[in-house]
Amino acid sequence: MLKCTINGKEVEVKEGTSIIEAFREHSEDIAHYCWHPGLSVAGVCRLCMVEIEGNPRLQIACNTPVTDGMVVTNQSEMVKDAVKWGLDFHLINHPLDCPICDQAGECGLQDQYMKFGQYDSEMGQAKVKKKKVVDLGEKIVLDTERCILCSRCVRFTEEVSKTNELGIFNRGDHSEIGTYAGKPLNNDYAVNTVDICPVGALTSKDFRFRQRVWFLKDKPSVCTGCSTGCSVDVYYNKEGMWRVKPRHSEVNGYWMCDEGREIYKSTNVMTTDFVGERGSAKAVKKENRLTQAIHINAGDKNYKTATESLNSLKEKLDSYSKAALVVTGQYTSEEYDALLGFWKSQFGTDNVYHWANNEAQFNDFDGLLIRGDKNPNTKGLLQALEKHGITAKKDVTSLSDQDLVVVAGPENQWVYDDIHVIAKALASNKKVIWMSACHVDAAEQAGGHFHFIPTKTFAEKSGTFVNFDGREQSFEAVDLFVDQALSLTEAVALLKGESVELSETNKVISVSNEFVHERGQL
Amino acid sequence: MEVKLLTEHYSDDNYRTLEGYKAKGGYEDLAKAFKMKPEDIISEVKASGLRGRGGAGFPTGVKWGFLPNNGETRYLLCNADEGEPCTFKDRMMMERAPHQLIEGMIISAFAVNSPKSYIYIRGEYVYATRVIEKALKEAYDAGLLGKNIMGSGFDHDMDVYVGAGAYICGEETGMISSLEGKKGQPKLKPPFPAVQGYLKKPTIVNNVETLAAVKYIIRDGAEAYKKHGTEKSTGTKLFSVAGDVNKPGNYEVPLGYPMIDLINNECGGMKNGKKLKAAIPGGTSAPILNAEEVERATLDYECLAEMGSMLGSGSIVIMDETRCMVDMLKVIAHFYHHESCGQCTPCREGTGWLHKLVSGVVNGTAQVSDIDLLCEVANKMKGRTICALSDAAALPVLGIVPKFRDEFQFFIEQGYSKVQGRANA
Numbered sequence: 001m002l003k004c005t006i007n008g009k010e011v012e013v014k015e016g017t018s019i020i021e022a023f024r025e026h027s028e029d030i031a032h033y034c035w036h037p038g039l040s041v042a043g044v045c046r047l048c049m050v051e052i053e054g055n056p057r058l059q060i061a062c063n064t065p066v067t068d069g070m071v072v073t074n075q076s077e078m079v080k081d082a083v084k085w086g087l088d089f090h091l092i093n094h095p096l097d098c099p100i101c102d103q104a105g106e107c108g109l110q111d112q113y114m115k116f117g118q119y120d121s122e123m124g125q126a127k128v129k130k131k132k133v134v135d136l137g138e139k140i141v142l143d144t145e146r147c148i149l150c151s152r153c154v155r156f157t158e159e160v161s162k163t164n165e166l167g168i169f170n171r172g173d174h175s176e177i178g179t180y181a182g183k184p185l186n187n188d189y190a191v192n193t194v195d196i197c198p199v200g201a202l203t204s205k206d207f208r209f210r211q212r213v214w215f216l217k218d219k220p221s222v223c224t225g226c227s228t229g230c231s232v233d234v235y236y237n238k239e240g241m242w243r244v245k246p247r248h249s250e251v252n253g254y255w256m257c258d259e260g261r262e263i264y265k266s267t268n269v270m271t272t273d274f275v276g277e278r279g280s281a282k283a284v285k286k287e288n289r290l291t292q293a294i295h296i297n298a299g300d301k302n303y304k305t306a307t308e309s310l311n312s313l314k315e316k317l318d319s320y321s322k323a324a325l326v327v328t329g330q331y332t333s334e335e336y337d338a339l340l341g342f343w344k345s346q347f348g349t350d351n352v353y354h355w356a357n358n359e360a361q362f363n364d365f366d367g368l369l370i371r372g373d374k375n376p377n378t379k380g381l382l383q384a385l386e387k388h389g390i391t392a393k394k395d396v397t398s399l400s401d402q403d404l405v406v407v408a409g410p411e412n413q414w415v416y417d418d419i420h421v422i423a424k425a426l427a428s429n430k431k432v433i434w435m436s437a438c439h440v441d442a443a444e445q446a447g448g449h450f451h452f453i454p455t456k457t458f459a460e461k462s463g464t465f466v467n468f469d470g471r472e473q474s475f476e477a478v479d480l481f482v483d484q485a486l487s488l489t490e491a492v493a494l495l496k497g498e499s500v501e502l503s504e505t506n507k508v509i510s511v512s513n514e515f516v517h518e519r520g521q522l
Numbered sequence: 523m524e525v526k527l528l529t530e531h532y533s534d535d536n537y538r539t540l541e542g543y544k545a546k547g548g549y550e551d552l553a554k555a556f557k558m559k560p561e562d563i564i565s566e567v568k569a570s571g572l573r574g575r576g577g578a579g580f581p582t583g584v585k586w587g588f589l590p591n592n593g594e595t596r597y598l599l600c601n602a603d604e605g606e607p608c609t610f611k612d613r614m615m616m617e618r619a620p621h622q623l624i625e626g627m628i629i630s631a632f633a634v635n636s637p638k639s640y641i642y643i644r645g646e647y648v649y650a651t652r653v654i655e656k657a658l659k660e661a662y663d664a665g666l667l668g669k670n671i672m673g674s675g676f677d678h679d680m681d682v683y684v685g686a687g688a689y690i691c692g693e694e695t696g697m698i699s700s701l702e703g704k705k706g707q708p709k710l711k712p713p714f715p716a717v718q719g720y721l722k723k724p725t726i727v728n729n730v731e732t733l734a735a736v737k738y739i740i741r742d743g744a745e746a747y748k749k750h751g752t753e754k755s756t757g758t759k760l761f762s763v764a765g766d767v768n769k770p771g772n773y774e775v776p777l778g779y780p781m782i783d784l785i786n787n788e789c790g791g792m793k794n795g796k797k798l799k800a801a802i803p804g805g806t807s808a809p810i811l812n813a814e815e816v817e818r819a820t821l822d823y824e825c826l827a828e829m830g831s832m833l834g835s836g837s838i839v840i841m842d843e844t845r846c847m848v849d850m851l852k853v854i855a856h857f858y859h860h861e862s863c864g865q866c867t868p869c870r871e872g873t874g875w876l877h878k879l880v881s882g883v884v885n886g887t888a889q890v891s892d893i894d895l896l897c898e899v900a901n902k903m904k905g906r907t908i909c910a911l912s913d914a915a916a917l918p919v920l921g922i923v924p925k926f927r928d929e930f931q932f933f934i935e936q937g938y939s940k941v942q943g944r945a946n947a
Contacts, residue, residue, distance in 0.1 A: 014629070041710065042710070043710040043866075043908060044865045044866050044867065044908070045527055045867050046867055046868055046907060047865075047867075048907050049906070057905055058905075058906065063710050063712075081902075082902075082906060084901040085907070086867060089593065089867045089868045089870075089871040089872055089875075089902075091868055092869070092871050092875060093871055093874070122672070122895055122898075123875065124892075125875070125878040125882065126878070126881065128874065147863075148867070149867070149870065150866065155727065167705075168705070168864070170862070170864070171690075171860075171861070171862060171864050172859060172860065172862040172863070172864045172873060172875035173862070173869055173870050173871055173873070174862065175864035175870065176866075179796050437623070
């Protein structure tokens, strides 16, 4: 450990810590743009200037390691002047289009100007004009005028995604970020560049112009896109969920994949016509969110509330002699425990099926975050099965002539390629209870007797996911977006005839959109 | 008076061939060096007080001493990317005496134990490149490069790399980036090139003139070399004189030589008998000296530093009384605006801002308060970036504007140049 003095505070830091890390560790404000904890040091924004005792020149905190006994400050007049001018240099050619900029509210320039700047600009000359709308790829749009050339995105494609699509072209104040010819920014992690962009230069096509960020609240959760289980922040307001951003953790570092960012779409109910790229296989209509229980008997639809539906089922439970349970890896460990426990006592352990979909690809890994197992909690399911002494069967399609089949269906149904096959096969059974957060067109069209019960998505319930290497990650509910939705635990409790505290289910967000003052971190 | 050490045989056209060079005692100093121990060569260079001739004036022997002893491959790079406006000494050295440079480089490489060196030549120097390439071939054919040079057991390979004409590639880490095939942008220091340079290996970067001078330190010994020049600025230096003098050109004089003598004697005095107004002593990035200061200035690192300017690369621009300083600064500001690599914000945005402010004076859109703003912006750009380009852009402003403020004020208020009058405005 090294002892040093930061802004008059005596602190201890680990060897090899840079000054900027020491400042942040001890919650001292320090201006910066180009430095990012997950990327290499570029040292180009020249904002993290500090004064080190015994050194007449200001040094940049990001590239200077702390030495023992170092006395360093960023409160001196010299530093304040350097930061003020550093900001002014950033801003002289930056268009002040904050009112129409998507980054406004979570913009590094705005935040740092309010913290360290607050001066009148002396720039009276015409600003440099550059291209305003540059299409970088399927997911990202660039505004070269807003760009402050911090090179974070370039370093990201170099060091993290290792795809090298981006570069800085030209020199001086006509420098621009751009993609190399014929190499659009379409890698699997591309939207991370939008997250790390400190200004509104890179914006996500999925999110831009949809919401003002100061009307969005955020809560931590865990990504359900695959078995990696990245830590995420879910951004939402009363109109639904709007985006998912990575939250720093040991599991995922600072990043998440673009596929994972789609998970919020299974929950959005109100505002988008389509979720996912229009016309692509992943597109899901907004009506696809299941909002109430539907019973389909020979083509007739019959709507009930989920509670009513389960209550009527409860009365007939004992009359089913042949029953089977089909589970997917998309629910929490707590839900599995409740469901399997109930099933064991009611129907025994023989007829439990694990619907795994693409099991051959479960061990695929792209080397960074994306795994072939597209379920967040396969490990948790296997643990629960073991706990209850159940050996699950795999061939779901062989199920026929059952009196009752209960399916805990997938929440992200677009990753289940075989959903049509399974739904068709199950239609030959006398009664199918399909629990799922989404409509399953395949099942609705399969004929037979399907009963759909809406379940909660990951954002609406709390619980635990066990990721690929056995790490248990608990998360809290973000909010409730569909008042009929039940978790499996609640559904089981209803079937058992227990009284369920459905307070959460009645609390669909209906408050007005509040102004959020603090938004994100640079 | 001129002291022709490096330039002794430059008038001989044959000197650029191996045959002609050997006739004048070429490669004898290399043979002498091979009989010495490498560390003795380094201490000899240290003792000679030789300072980098590219602009910064860092002691060469000390730089060589920074190399770590970690067994990694070391690279020697010759910086021939002579980009400072009005500097043309390296060009002449390469065109007139390529073998002098090659010999100096082999001696230096032997001293720092480097198996490979590159000569990074400015893209515009097409002829110099051809001459160097031809000389390299001659040297390889004669066994002066390659394996076991002159039976010494020392192996060395040398190659030419042609830049694409960016000023910033004359900065040593910018040059290394360019040599690595990347965009020519200076690298963050530390690590310094001596520790982690070309391909992340220990690297020494020296100017053409510095490397050539090593040959003469070995030939005459450090003591004899030190006899030229002053105590702290030893040896001779080539000065490229341009501007309003009768005989512009390259002149080799000992350091410490009075500037006014160089103008009046070697350069044949002011052109058309006009009066001297100002001079830039070390390339456009050096702050300007007015006539009175030129009278007092001696051409060495210390005197010019004391006067608030610098020796730089040794390119002297002489301006007579008809030169408009606003115009001059506009040209300089445009150059640095064009050449900033765009990496560090103060330089990227500042060089453009300076250029716009000075252009505003010429275009008639400026206010008098812009003169102070000009100085303030330049002040805030200074010393806050990775490399010295930001300083190089700021220093001429800080030199010219305070010394010739009246011209700027006049231009802004009257709308035309005080010196050149309405017609040229």
